[in-house]
Amino acid sequence: MQKNVDILVIGGSAAGIVAATTARAFYPDKAVMIVRKEQKAVVPCGIPYIYGTLKSIEQNIIPAGHITDAGVEMMIDEVVSIDSEKKTATTVSGTVISWDKLVIATGSVPKVPGWLKGTDLDNVFTIPKDCQYLDHVQHAMEGSRKVVIIGGGFIGVEIADELSKKGLDITLVELLPHVLQMAFDEEMSVRAEEILTTSGVKLKLGCKVEEIEGDGKVTGVRLDGGEVLEADLVILSTGYLPNTTLAADAGIKLNELGAIRVDEYMRTENKDIFAVGDCAEKFSFFTRIVKGLMLASTACSEARIAGMNLYKLSRLRTFGGTLSIFSTAIGGTTFAAAGVTEQMAIERGFDIVSASAEGIDKHPKTLPGVHAQRVKLIVNRESGLVLGGSVIGGVSAGELINVIGVIIESMMTIHQVLTLQLGTHPLLTGPPTGYPLLKAAENVAKKMRQ
């Protein structure tokens, strides 16, 4: 079969969908098609919640309605090769699709440590973005009592938090001294660990897994000290790798992390081929250092940039690089960070001043549902530019971190933050007299004068 489109998007998760719908919005006369393997696309960051808060994976599907409403054609098939010169893509079913512009949004796949024995045992699972597989994991969980989660990043911690609500016996093993250490400063990780422990999750921090044991089916996880953790089920949440075999086979350049090399507008060396999302290269907003970051929000931002600039660079990217904004909720407490952490800033060589402030997220504190809120800011000493910030709080902290994100992206200095006008309301925010973000800014300014 032969098919012609103007814009072909390979991959139909968050980034692919946004690239396609943005392309339609900005180039309404172009024919846009997504090719993806999956009939249904799972909401990536919602995956941990299918094991607790949501009832099933069916509750965690990206709605397809607005894709077709936007005039994007959807083909369920798998692209197996790309010909950059002929400008075609061939699918497993034999269809040859010719395109004018190509967007690669093939995402990522779980990283399984090659040296680790026992990853092929029954009831040892990774967490890929694959409905059928995840459904299978869910069924296996129903018959399990002792679960060991290997890897204390976001996926591992969120699944541990969800499963703890179901009364399962959960142990979380992390190689680093703290959970979420790639995203948060130590004091935040420690707070998250306290909440997990209170929920009954057993933490094994700074522990290396030596082997997954079992005979056909998993029975335990052996740590390098010799301790064996009993397990009916093991989840490997040890990171993800860019899914770039297809691109590499087509001769498209990858970087040292295996991600597709792109410029500021998500273009590969071939100006007709774009890459967005987990499969695409990322640079730090601050240092231009190459990063292995994978976030749906970042992926969608890239997809918008690609979608708007497919035919001409009409929408200049005003913010170069990736500003990581992480947020999660553990046991009902929000943990969020934007930009660099203090630890990371020091490692990268930044001369910084940091300070925190504690307060509440509604006011007065006698109101029902008030949550403590702690804001930290990390500021470059001489320039005064805000490099990072973090929030521990209630639900509203998920948007408060975006306030800090915009402060960082717009290159505000701490002096500008001090006079910033922010809205407050008793039922919605901290008090105007002690809004923690502004108090943290004051505390930074105080330190800078010393």
Add this chain to the structure above:
Amino acid sequence: MQKNVDILVIGGSAAGIVAATTARAFYPDKAVMIVRKEQKAVVPCGIPYIYGTLKSIEQNIIPAGHITDAGVEMMIDEVVSIDSEKKTATTVSGTVISWDKLVIATGSVPKVPGWLKGTDLDNVFTIPKDCQYLDHVQHAMEGSRKVVIIGGGFIGVEIADELSKKGLDITLVELLPHVLQMAFDEEMSVRAEEILTTSGVKLKLGCKVEEIEGDGKVTGVRLDGGEVLEADLVILSTGYLPNTTLAADAGIKLNELGAIRVDEYMRTENKDIFAVGDCAEKFSFFTRIVKGLMLASTACSEARIAGMNLYKLSRLRTFGGTLSIFSTAIGGTTFAAAGVTEQMAIERGFDIVSASAEGIDKHPKTLPGVHAQRVKLIVNRESGLVLGGSVIGGVSAGELINVIGVIIESMMTIHQVLTLQLGTHPLLTGPPTGYPLLKAAENVAKKMRQ
């Protein structure tokens, strides 16, 4: 009695407290004193909630601990005169306080229409920031069944919403065609009216009150059409006036709205005398037009600016004028706006493009507690600068409006917003594929190209 201080702050509500504590933070060697009448200061925006959500006025007090912790001295007394030349202030108890720098933070008082008959009847109340008076109102409410609220601004609407939860018979009378019309565009006001009506609040919109009727005690409110609304209790929420008699008597200049004239650093013509909060003049961020806006968040921002710059202009104000950011919650739905409304922009002569987008405030929409979220952006057509925005949503909309606030204050264009990186999480925000703020920006951009 004689007393000497470096910095004297008259008034100890939100603005006075922040001016004093900021002064202490930035000038730690200066003696700072607040003189205020009230032993306890009420949280201004929390007042409506003492009639429902909170149990009593005692639950709505600004904590005094952090004021004294900051090293600010507090004197409960009333300043009755200021001598600008001798640099003294005299209190009703006869104490003469000499000061080097003076901050006037005397706030506002309820505006009672002079032409309206019956405002002096028993059970007709205003809503001043006065604990004893508010306590008295609360007791009067307990014996009442039919309450008429005159004025559909924030105070009126919030009290109506709170009282409706107690099963009282509430009628809200507003002169303008819609409630909250000074802060929100019509479609938002209409949504707020729907929620109020569903809660059982009877709305009389576009109705003028002719007289408050009664004999000793109020019995009803007569509208100009002749209709009489029965009432056991009437609340007059018809606005506030700057409380500036003290300043005027001292020869300090007022503007045409009766507010104390100030420069960008909140200084009066006398560089040693500052004014902040409801008693101080405000200018529009966009047009420099004089505004009658009174918001605790604005007051606190001014107080910080004054407090930092008392002895030298060391912290330049990077954002001139007042950017109004309003937020409230009615029946559990948040209504918030920053900058200009569409209606106001048109009235002021701005050439604008506006667009909205609807979505959800958690994702997927199957999660418990998901609230619809609608974001609107108002953009200057040729410059692309974002002039205003609004949000209807759940709790997180209270901070999302601050994201829009920072976008406006940092003078971002719609093109910058389109490539903005914002964090998302299932339990905390809208989806990365359909984050309503970014979709609204796309819709504006689409219109601008047409």
